[in-house]
Each structure stands twice: as structure tokens, then as C-alpha cells.
Amino acid sequence: MSTLRIPTPLRTYTSGKSEVSVSGAKISEALSDLTAQFPAIKPHLFNEGGELRPFVNLFVGENNIKDLQGVDTPIKDGDKIMLIPSIAGGKIS
């Protein structure tokens, strides 16, 4: 199991949880597990074609999966995965 950290804006879709335990050997499997547990988060991460939305950034440890193997990036037990949102604050976003 790995730990996926959920940023505040998306916690509405994870019953308020800040961290979710996910299983899988690579990022795509971990995300499938996350969306199986919390279906409401799916449209916020994936577009209609099932691809990760461009403004969604996932990091394994300190590294962006875009700099690794994308959704095929392997993960191991105990890895910390972070979902980094695009936030603008203020009035309009």
C-alpha cells in the first residue's frame, strides 16, 4: 500500500480525508484504486478520454511523474504520492 496525499480543494470528494491508502504497483493502478474508493474525484483527475488532466500534477516522493514514466511510474509499498493542485486563491478560479 502507498499513501496518496489529497490537497484541500479535492478533499470534498474524498469524504474529507487528507490521505488515502491505495494499492497498486504503478501510478495508474493506484489512481484506479483511488477512484474506485472515491468515484466523485474521477472527473477532477481525468478527462472524458480517461487521460490525466494536464493541470493535475502527481509526485512520487520529490519527483513529478512527468519527469519519470508518467502514469506507468512504478511505486512500492510505503511510497508517498502527492497530488498537487492548481490553486489561485482569491475571488475567481
Place this chain on the structure above:
Amino acid sequence: MIEELSHEQILRYSRHLLMPEVGLQGQIKLKNSSVLVIGTGGLGSPVALYLAAAGIGRIGLVDYDTVDSSNLQRQVIHGTSTVGKLKVESARDRLTDLNPDIQVDVYNEPYTSENALRIAKDYDVIIDGTDNFPTRYLTNDVSVFLGKPNIYGSIFRFDGQVSVFYAKEGPCYRCLFPEPPPPGLVPSCAEGGVLGVLPGTVGTLQATEAIKVLLGIGEPLIGKLLLYNALDMSFDFVKLKKNPNCRVCGPNADIKELIDYEEFCGVPGHHADDTSAGANWDITAQEMQERLARDPNLLLLDVREPHELQISAIKGAKNIPLGEVAQRMSELDSADEMIVFCKRGSRSARAIEILSSAGFKKMKNLKGGINAWAEEVDKSLPLY
């Protein structure tokens, strides 16, 4: 160029002069430096206050808003006595009181593609203290084109992000976020709220980074993003790399000049009204009152979060928070007419989009939300 400090200045900055990392030469460097602060709100307040106190020679402030009492929970550069005043003037007065030794230039105008290069070109460092995506992308691109460091800070509820985007030495904002989220996907602070002290923490970190960059000391957050969560009291760092496909700072960049950022982000950046689902959906508070008089059983759907009902509520309204509308629409009958509302109309507009794509047609969006209802119809309710 100032080459030495007066006796008064030596006394004022003595705690800096005692540290070898700053010292007399560093303080003179700060005195000869200039920083442009975009926005004098939650982030801009602590940034400008600390930079002024630190003796940055010239500070530029860009904002077009006026001070409102709901700003004072976090925008500490302003005060009760300046409610209603222009933010740039309120801020300038506070800064020159804190440190009359500095020059404050104010720009009481929205920061746009038309004026941004002209305003920013004469400053050494740019601070992103903005509150919307179009201005963030504009601030980034201006910094890239002018070759200046962009000290980035962003906040939402309990989360903060800080980085130094400096395309000459590392990635830019677009390397991380090539494009913004579609409008409506991320709630704004006006809808989602923000812990008042959060921009204090984040803005103070931005001021720290600005001073480090100006002095050339320490390790600025170039190529690193700080993620702060106030509830967990966690500080995490991740590595950011230059994106080889970046459209503004990559080797094959195709964006060479400023663009229309409101169009790029699909949202207005200034004097924005994102609260409409389309004019044909809108109903005013007055019209809603008339409709209710004719049909007291008309369904009112409140899509705010349950805790907001404790602040103000309309009796008899059914509450389904926006995040649950997609799952719980089976509780609604598309044959019934309904009026959807939230705090000010933007979440209800999103709810209408969701319901409309599921086949609901007999809906209206309360323009201005429950706040408009409180202002125009039921004055016993508070504004928030």
C-alpha cells in the same frame, strides 16, 4: 544609486547590519533594489510590509480594488479606518508610516496584457500575490519575457504553495501548470474560504525569498516547490524541472508575446462575474420572491456546504452540497421546477450545468445567491 547609509538608516537597519550575510553592503543593495508586488490583498499585505520594513528602496503596488471589511480578516496592511479607500493608497500610507525611507509607486489599475510589461520592466523582482488564474499566467509570462524572478505564492483554505520561478535558472509556472483547470473545477476563496493567517505565512515566505534573491544569499526556491498545510502543519518540498515542451520558456516556445489570458483561462480575471450559468437561467432575488408568493411549494435547492447553513439559510430549502449533486440527483425530480442557489451564484451555476447535462430543464439560478436575497428581500439575514 545610493552608496552609503545615513546615521538614521544605520540605526534603523542595525539588526540587518549585524549579520554578515546582509551587512552594510547588503543593506545598501536592498536600498538600491526594487520589487513589484502584484496585488495588495492577503499575500501582498505581509510581502509589502516586510519588504518595506527591510528597506527595499522602491516598492511598486498594483491593485484596482477598494478596501472592504471582509478583507480585514487577512489583509493586514489595511485597517478599519481605510475601509472604502483604494487599496493601493491604503497600503502606501501604511508602508510609508512603517518606513518613510522608501519610495512606494502605486498603480491603481488592473494588471493586464496592455500595461504589464510597461509596469514591470523597471523592477528587479516581481511578486505574484494575485488571486486568479489569468493574472497568474500573465505574471509568469511577463517575468519570463523580461528575464526577472517571479516569487510565487498561492493559497486555498489551509493549503499554501511557494516557489521562485526564474526561467533563466530554472522552471517557470507554466512548466508545472501548462494550462489552468477549467473554470468551476477549483472553488475560489470567496466560495471555499481561506484561513486568515495562511496568506500571512505564505506571503512572509515570499518576502523571505525576495530578499534572498536580491541579496544573492542562501538557496532560493528555484526548481523547488514548497507545499504547506496549516492543519497538518506540514511543509513538503518537491523538485520542479524545466519542461522541455514549455510554451513560454522551453527551447521550442511558441508564445513570444503576451496573450489574452482571460480567454486562455476561460474566465475573467478582473471585476469578474463567474456567477452566471447563462442569462436565461438567471432569476433575481425579487423575481424569486414573486415566484414563491405564487407557488409556495417551489423547490429551492441550496448547494452550499452544510456548515454555511448555520450562517444564513432560506427556510424550506433542500441542501445538497455541490460536490454531491452528481451522485444525489436521483433525489430530485426533473419534472419539478426549482431555483438553485449558493452564496453568490457561482456554485449554483455549476450545479445547473451538471443537472442540465443530466436532462434537467426547469431550473433557475438565483443571481447573486443568498447574499442577494439577504440584501434585497430578507434583510434579517447577514451578508458573508
